[in-house]
Amino acid sequence: xxxxxxxxxxxxxxxxxxxxxxxxxxxxxxxxxxxxxxxxxxxxxxxxxxxxxxxxxxxxxxxxxxxxxxxxxxxxxxxxxxxxxxxxxxxxxxxxxxxxxxxxxxxxxxxxxxxxxxxxxxxxxxxxxxxxxxxxxxxxxxxxxxxxxxxxxxxxxxxx
Numbered sequence: 001x002x003x004x005x006x007x008x009x010x011x012x013x014x015x016x017x018x019x020x021x022x023x024x025x026x027x028x029x030x031x032x033x034x035x036x037x038x039x040x041x042x043x044x045x046x047x048x049x050x051x052x053x054x055x056x057x058x059x060x061x062x063x064x065x066x067x068x069x070x071x072x073x074x075x076x077x078x079x080x081x082x083x084x085x086x087x088x089x090x091x092x093x094x095x096x097x098x099x100x101x102x103x104x105x106x107x108x109x110x111x112x113x114x115x116x117x118x119x120x121x122x123x124x125x126x127x128x129x130x131x132x133x134x135x136x137x138x139x140x141x142x143x144x145x146x147x148x149x150x151x152x153x154x155x156x157x158x159x160x
Contacts, residue, residue: 087113087135090125097149109147109160114138116150116160130158 085093093112100106104121107129115131131144139145144160151159 085112088125089117089128089133092117092126093135097147097151099150099152101152107150107152107158109150111146111148114144114146116144116147116158130160 085091087093092108092110094110095108096111097109098106099108106119108117108119108126110117110126110131113131113135114137115128115133115135117126118129119126131147132138132142137143137145147160149160153159
C-alpha cells in the first residue's frame with residue numbers, strides 16, 4: 001500500500017523578521033510504503049536580525065490523505081516544484097545546509113550533486129558557486145564531495 005507523505009513542521013521561537021522570505025524544502029520521495037518511515041527535523045540559527053541560517057534534516061511517517069488538511073502553500077523557492085531530484089541547474093539532489101543572505105539569495109549545499117547552488121530571488125535555476133556544475137565529486141580545489149552545510153559571511157566569502 002502506498003501513502004502520500006505530507007511533510008509538516010512546527011517551529012516555536014521568537015525572531016524579529018525585517019523582510020518576508022519563505023523557504024520550502026521538499027522531500028525527493030512523494031510516496032512510501034506502509035512499513036517505511038520518514039522523519040522531519042529542523043534547526044534555525046538566528047545570529048542577528050540580518051544573519052539567519054536554516055538547516056534541515058528530513059525524516060517522518062506515512063499519513064493517510066484523509067488525516068491532514070492543507071493550511072497554506074506549497075511554495076517552492078529552489079529546486080523542482082514537483083519535488084523531483086536531478087543534476088540540472090533547476091534541480092537539487094539531497095539538499096542539506098541552507099543559508100539565506102540579506103539580499104534574499106538562498107545558498108544550498110546540494111549534497112548528492114557535490115556543489116553549492118545560489119538561488120537569487122525569483123530565479124528559475126540555481127548558479128553553481130562552488131564545486132563542479134556537472135555534479136562530479138573530487139578532492140582538488142575545484143570539486144566537493146557531498147557538502148552538508150554552507151555559510152556566507154558579510155564579505156561574500158563562502159564557507160562549506
